[in-house]
Amino acid sequence: MAARPSFPQPVTAIVVMGVSGAGKTTIGRALARRLDMAFIDADDLHPPANVARMAAGLPLTDADRAPWLARVRAAICDARRDGRQLVIACSALKRCYRQAIGGGAADVRMVWLTGAPELIRRRMGARQGHFMTAAMLDSQLATLEPPAPGENIPRVDVDATPEAIVDRILADLFPGMRTRLAEF
Known part of the structure; x- marks a missing residue:
């Protein structure tokens, strides 16, 4: 494993966001390995009732998401x-x-994984054992509020290899880094 890079500004968390099937877990794990950081899949922080709703094909409400979002924030605060x-x-999905x-917080960076709905739907259909079904993609796309320019969240297309996507994320999130990102 390469040494952890020295970031131009402090970083506590990098949030890899996007709809289900965009590759958040795959890319998040690869990014964490590359940067020698811990990885958390926020899906693991959902209360059992949320998982049951999604497995039944029912979209979550904002009220359903509130305790989950609090758990994600707590993980970031604990790390800090x-x-x-x-x-x-x-x-x-929403601002x-x-x-x-x-x-x-300046020490929390986000990156948005996005791609053609057909590609994402195909990926969701190919995976097994996940509570989020391909049928739920439409509700996620309807809920998604694309990051506004003021949020400073880079958009990264997922129609590439995981390695290329991680390279793109690093280049977009840390453009001022002078070191060669490929070493990480």
């Missing part, structure tokens, strides 16, 4: 308190959700 760094895979988990 303990001096740890995290990569978190989290849908963060208010992004505010709830990151609170606009």
Whole structure:
């Protein structure tokens, strides 16, 4: 494993956001490995009732999401308190959700994984054992509030290899880094 890079500004968490099937977990894990950071899949923080709703094909409401978002934010706050760094895979579909988990903190960076709905639907159909079904993609796309320019969240297309996507994320999130990103 390469040494952890020295970021131009402190980083506690990098949130990899997007709809289900965009590759948040795959890319988040690869990014965490590359940066020698811990990885958390926010899906693991959902209360059992949320998982049951989604498995039944029912979209979550904002009220359903509130305790989940609080758990994601708590993970970030715990990491900050303990001096740890995290990569978190989290849908963060609405601006208010992004505010709830990151609170606009400068040490929390986000990146938006996006792609053609047909590609994402195909990927969702190919995976097994996940509670979120391909049928739920339409509700996620309807809920998604694309990041506004003022949010400073880079958009990264997922129609590439995981390695190329991670390279793009690093280049977009940390353009001022002078070191060769490929070494990480």
